[in-house]
Amino acid sequence: MSLLKDRRLRTFLDFFKLLLKHRSGRIGLIMLTFFVFVAVFAPVISPHKPDEMGLADRFALPIWFKLLPQYSDLPENLELNIHAQDWLIGKSSQYIVASIEDGWLSLSPSVEGMKPREDYILLEHDIEYPYSPPKRFEIHIPYTVTVEGELGSYARIRVYLVDVDGRSYMLYDGRPIAYNKTVIDPPLRIDTRDIGLKLRLGFSPYDDVGEKIFSKKGVYRLRLEVRLFTVSNGTVTVRLGTVYFRIPGLVFGLLGTDNLGSDLFANLIYGTRVSLLVGILASVISVSIGLAVGVVAGYKGGFVDQTLMFLTDTLLFMPTIPLLIAISVFIGKNLYLTITLIALLSWMWFARNCRALVMSLRDRPFVEAVKAIGGSDIYIIYRHVIPQLTPIIYITLVLNIPGAILLEAALSFLNLGDPTVPSWGRMLYNARYSGAFFKMMWWWIVPPGLMITFLAMSFILIGQALDEIFNPKLKARR
Amino acid sequence: MKGLGGYLLRRAADRVLVLIVALTLQFLLIRVMPYYILGIDPSFFFMNPNLTNEQRELIREQFGLNDPIPTQFVKYVLSLFTGNLGFSFYTRRPVVEELLERLPNTVILLGTSTVLTIIFGLAVGLVTAMKRGTKIDTGIVSVSVFLNSIPLFYLGLILLLFLSFYFRVFPTAGTISRPPPKEPLAYIADYMWHMALPLMTQLIINIGGYALFIRSLFITQLGEDYIITARAKGMAEHQIMFTHVLRNILPPIITTIALALPGIVSGAVITETIFSWYGVGRWLFEASLQLDYPVVQAVLFISVVLTIVSLYIADIVIAIVDPRVRLR
Numbered sequence: 001m002s003l004l005k006d007r008r009l010r011t012f013l014d015f016f017k018l019l020l021k022h023r024s025g026r027i028g029l030i031m032l033t034f035f036v037f038v039a040v041f042a043p044v045i046s047p048h049k050p051d052e053m054g055l056a057d058r059f060a061l062p063i064w065f066k067l068l069p070q071y072s073d074l075p076e077n078l079e080l081n082i083h084a085q086d087w088l089i090g091k092s093s094q095y096i097v098a099s100i101e102d103g104w105l106s107l108s109p110s111v112e113g114m115k116p117r118e119d120y121i122l123l124e125h126d127i128e129y130p131y132s133p134p135k136r137f138e139i140h141i142p143y144t145v146t147v148e149g150e151l152g153s154y155a156r157i158r159v160y161l162v163d164v165d166g167r168s169y170m171l172y173d174g175r176p177i178a179y180n181k182t183v184i185d186p187p188l189r190i191d192t193r194d195i196g197l198k199l200r201l202g203f204s205p206y207d208d209v210g211e212k213i214f215s216k217k218g219v220y221r222l223r224l225e226v227r228l229f230t231v232s233n234g235t236v237t238v239r240l241g242t243v244y245f246r247i248p249g250l251v252f253g254l255l256g257t258d259n260l261g262s263d264l265f266a267n268l269i270y271g272t273r274v275s276l277l278v279g280i281l282a283s284v285i286s287v288s289i290g291l292a293v294g295v296v297a298g299y300k301g302g303f304v305d306q307t308l309m310f311l312t313d314t315l316l317f318m319p320t321i322p323l324l325i326a327i328s329v330f331i332g333k334n335l336y337l338t339i340t341l342i343a344l345l346s347w348m349w350f351a352r353n354c355r356a357l358v359m360s361l362r363d364r365p366f367v368e369a370v371k372a373i374g375g376s377d378i379y380i381i382y383r384h385v386i387p388q389l390t391p392i393i394y395i396t397l398v399l400n401i402p403g404a405i406l407l408e409a410a411l412s413f414l415n416l417g418d419p420t421v422p423s424w425g426r427m428l429y430n431a432r433y434s435g436a437f438f439k440m441m442w443w444w445i446v447p448p449g450l451m452i453t454f455l456a457m458s459f460i461l462i463g464q465a466l467d468e469i470f471n472p473k474l475k476a477r478r
Numbered sequence: 479m480k481g482l483g484g485y486l487l488r489r490a491a492d493r494v495l496v497l498i499v500a501l502t503l504q505f506l507l508i509r510v511m512p513y514y515i516l517g518i519d520p521s522f523f524f525m526n527p528n529l530t531n532e533q534r535e536l537i538r539e540q541f542g543l544n545d546p547i548p549t550q551f552v553k554y555v556l557s558l559f560t561g562n563l564g565f566s567f568y569t570r571r572p573v574v575e576e577l578l579e580r581l582p583n584t585v586i587l588l589g590t591s592t593v594l595t596i597i598f599g600l601a602v603g604l605v606t607a608m609k610r611g612t613k614i615d616t617g618i619v620s621v622s623v624f625l626n627s628i629p630l631f632y633l634g635l636i637l638l639l640f641l642s643f644y645f646r647v648f649p650t651a652g653t654i655s656r657p658p659p660k661e662p663l664a665y666i667a668d669y670m671w672h673m674a675l676p677l678m679t680q681l682i683i684n685i686g687g688y689a690l691f692i693r694s695l696f697i698t699q700l701g702e703d704y705i706i707t708a709r710a711k712g713m714a715e716h717q718i719m720f721t722h723v724l725r726n727i728l729p730p731i732i733t734t735i736a737l738a739l740p741g742i743v744s745g746a747v748i749t750e751t752i753f754s755w756y757g758v759g760r761w762l763f764e765a766s767l768q769l770d771y772p773v774v775q776a777v778l779f780i781s782v783v784l785t786i787v788s789l790y791i792a793d794i795v796i797a798i799v800d801p802r803v804r805l806r
Contacts, residue, residue: 314499317789319740319781321747322762323504326774329766330512406629410748413631414763428635437635437650440643449632456627464623 018469025465031458035451039272046266048253050422054261056252057135059436062443063251075131077249082125082222083242090122090223101239107226108237115232116152123224127245130217134247136210139222142187142241145177149234154178157238158225159190164218169201176229184241210247255443258427259434267422268447274423275405275455278339282404285343287350287397291389294354295381299362309355312348320345324407328416335418338411342404350396354389361385391470399463402456409452424448482797489793493786500782501558505551508778509771514547520771524567541567558779564772566765573776577758583653584745584757587673591680591746592738598685600731603692608719610697618689625686634679634752641675648675651754676753680746691734695727702726729796736792740784744777 019025038045048055056077065071084105089098095113098121099106109119145155159172171190190197192209203209214220222245228236248261255264297308324341331337361367361384370380386393411417412425415433419426427448431437436444512518521538529537538544542553557564563573602622606615642650649655649672659665699705700723708718745759754760758777765773 310496310499314496314503317496317500317782317785318503319744319778319785322744322759322778322781323507325747325763326508326766326778330508330518330769331516402627406627409629410631413629414748414751425629425631428632432635437639437643440639442639445635445639449629449636452629452632453624453627456629457624460623460627 015469019462019465022465022468024461025469028458028461028463028465031454032462035272035276035455035458038269039276042269042273046263046269048263048266050262050267050270052262052266054248055263056257056261057248057250058257058259058261059439059441060248060250060252060257060261062254062256064254066251071251073132074251075134075247075249076251078127078129078131078134078247080125080127080245081242082245084240087123087125087224090124092121093119095119096121096228103242105240106237107228107240109228109230109235111235115230118227118229120225120227123226123240125222125243127220127222128218129214129220129247132217133211133215134250135208136192137214137245137247138192139171139190139246140187140244141190141224142184142243144184144239145179145181146237146239147177147179147234148236150231151234152178152231153234153236154229155236155238156227156229157188158227160223160225161213162221162223163213164216164220168223169213171197171201187241187244214247255447256441258430258436258444264427264444267427268424268451270422271424271427271448271451272455274335274421275408275452278335278342278408278423279401279405279455279459282339282342282346282408283397283400285340286347286400286404287393289343290347290350290396291354291386291393293347294351295358295385295389297351298355298358299377299381299385301359301362305355309352312351315345316348318345321407321410324411325414325416328411333416333418335421338408338417339404342407346400346403346407350392350400353392353396357389357392358385361388391466395463395466395470398459398466401459405452405456405459424452485797486794489790493790497782497786498555501555501779502551504775504778504782505554508774509550510547518769520567520769524768524770541565554775558776563776563779566773567770568765568768573772576761576773577776577780580756580758580761581743583755584750584759585742587676587750587755587757588680588742588746590673591677591684592742594681595684595688596735596738598681599688600692602685602689603696604719606689606693607696607700608715610693619693622686622690625682626690628683630679630683630746631748631752633683634675634749637675637679638752648672653754653756672753672755676746676749676755679749679752688734692727692731695730696723699723699726725799728799732792732795732799733789736788737785739788740781743784744781 019029061071061074063076066074084100084103087105092098095110095117096119097108097110105123107121109117139159141157141159143157147153147155154176156176157172157174158170160168160170162168172188174188192198192213195205198205198207198209201209203212222243224240224243226238226240228238230236253263253265255268258264258267293308293312297305297312324345327341328338367380367384370384375383408417408423409425409428412421412423413429413432415426415429417423417426425448428445431441431444509520513520521534521541521543525534525537535544542550545553554564561574563577565571566573566576569576602618606618609615638650641647653669653672654665655668655672659668696719704722705718708722713721743758745757745762747759747763749755750757750760751763762774762777765777
């Protein structure tokens with residue numbers, strides 16, 4: 001048994017060496033190894049997943065654009081977590097107590113002094129901004145308000161941003177809060193895409209607020225104003241969590257981002273898995289069907305043969321792409337369904353070839369000999385017919401893959417693929433329908449197609465080399 | 479039932495059977511399976527939601543959607559063979575009328591591209607086969623393999639991106655400018671200008687594959703004994719190619735031409751969609767998305783019928799060219 005295994009391994013290795021001896025086989029194998037490597041190590045190669053949204057601003061440029069002088073100032077992602085101890089107290093009234101309790105900044109009026117009264121505190125934090133103007137920014141502020149004792153006390157929060165020239169913009173003006181309130185999950189969110197905010201600040205709804213406010217490089221100041229109004233027998237406490245400030249960058253990753261802010265490079269890398277899966281699975285299924293139909297039809301002959309070949313011919317008469325489109329629309333979008341459909345519409349030529357070969361084998365002396373010693377049909381097919389078909393099985397297995405890959409890409413491009421799968425065709429669909437053409441984002445449009453082309457090509461080259469290995473005559477004729 | 483007539487008669491009977499089975503299969507896949515297994519009601523999508531139930535019933539009755547499925551199928555097949563392709567769910571116009579509107583565009587685009595593909599493919603295939611093993615051959619074959627691996631839609635997109643958006647040489651979409659030019663010559667020029675990109679896409683993708691196919695046909699024949707005999711007689715290489723090889727590889731070439739012909743009418747779905755070409759292929763795609771069954775079924779029917787007819791004509795031609803076939 002061990003000897004047999006060893007021999008098989010050696011034939012396999014010899015075969016591999018033969019493949020490497022052919023130039024097209026060598027090139028194809030190198031290309032395929034690259035794609036398999038990319039598919040296997042996708043999570044290592046790409047730091048982000050293709051379905052993570054909002055990684056940077058939408059339509060961000062690739063990061064290497066910063067090497068060019070006109071893009072060198074473009075903003076990268078700028079994120080700040082402002083913890084309780086990071087705040088500077090700008091100004092405050094006399095009787096206000098600020099303390100830090102397990103990461104939370106707690107603000108409350110002291111017991112001293114006359115009541116009712118109003119206390120205020122200004123918390124400030126500087127933001128260093130070294131880039132050209134961004135499109136937008138956002139701030140998340142988690143806080144809680146606790147009102148104790150007699151009713152009537154309230155707290156009020158305002159958020160300002162002070163620009164380089166000292167101009168101050170009020171980003172948020174909270175209402176008085178006179179009851180217990182927890183705004184942690186979700187926190188208070190200030191996003192400059194908010195049209196109400198744009199109008200309050202005196203901009204038009206079409207302006208990018210980020211661009212207007214962060215118009216220069218320099219130090220900006222985020223200012224939080226907390227006002228506490230207390231009645232005589234009551235008190236109010238405001239607790240502030242870690243404030244998150246973010247300017248989504250206009251450059252991101254190796255290929256920038258799409259219309260949802262997802263990483264295009266991640267999409268490109270993970271797309272390899274989808275294409276390889278579709279190609280190999282569809283090819284295996286279609287070759288299995290073709291083999292089964294071809295062998296049975298060729299070996300049995302007669303009525304079975306005629307029926308099976310009639311079915312094969314009928315399917316051959318069907319227009320593949322229109323039928324695939326119609327079925328995908330009417331039945332649904334699912335990756336495995338697409339694979340099955342592709343396989344079901346691509347086995348016919350192989351079945352015909354197999355049948356012809358099996359028919360020529362059926363009456364050979366060695367088959368007759370096995371029959372004479374009482375070998376069953378299944379035994380003959382398994383031990384004597386199929387081994388003869390090995391070359392054509394391997395060649396078809398490899399040469400069916402590019403067709404399946406191209407077909408899946410085309411279907412995904414027409415938005416008939418699985419919308420949850422990050423395939424290359426889908427990437428091109430997104431590019432087309434989110435305006436990448438009008439923005440002339442060639443770094444979005446060119447790479448996925450090149451990947452499809454080279455993946456398909458690697459299989460075609462390997463198939464050609466296999467063809468020459470199995471049919472040495474072909475080479476001699478040259 | 480011997481000889482050419484018998485052979486053709488047998489083939490005809492075969493093909494009619496294939497047509498009927500193909501029609502049944504299409505009906506099952508597109509009309510019955512979505513409705514009965516997935517519960518997609520074809521009338522759900524095109525009816526105004528404000529209609530009352532009586533109005534809905536009336537419309538369903540008009541389109542014959544209330545009949546039992548077998549009745550629908552019989553009606554469908556019978557009307558197909560009398561040339562009545564039904565009414566579109568959306569435009570409520572006869573399918574034939576809409577088809578005739580789009581047909582000229584598709585026939586011009588696909589006709590030109592098919593003819594050019596065959597001519598150039600044959601020429602390139604012949605040249606590479608004659609110069610096999612040389613650098614020219616290797617170069618052309620590598621380029622062809624590369625072209626054969628490019629997805630059609632991607633080539634279209636790339637041409638669109640660079641020639642229409644970056645350099646603005648060609649229009650980005652459409653069949654004709656709006657408003658169309660008045661003078662006939664200007665009209666034709668404008669039409670050609672719009673057709674350039676789709677035509678280029680079709681040609682670049684198809685020529686590579688076709689040339690490779692022709693080349694492999696030639697090369698397979700070159701190892702045969704009759705070639706050795708011809709060489710022994712001292713015939714020139716080009717003479718062998720044209721008189722001996724070409725005649726022997728004619729049947730598969732005729733078959734591929736026959737297989738390409740129905741495409742001239744049923745259109746190139748992807749190319750037409752990308753370039754917004756007002757043709758049958760794009761119509762099929764749009765109708766599919768709208769679940770417009772009459773249109774989808776009509777286009778698929780036409781394409782199957784044309785495949786069968788053109789392959790039948792190919793059978794006749796092959797039987798004339800290659801006497802061996804008749805004896806089978």
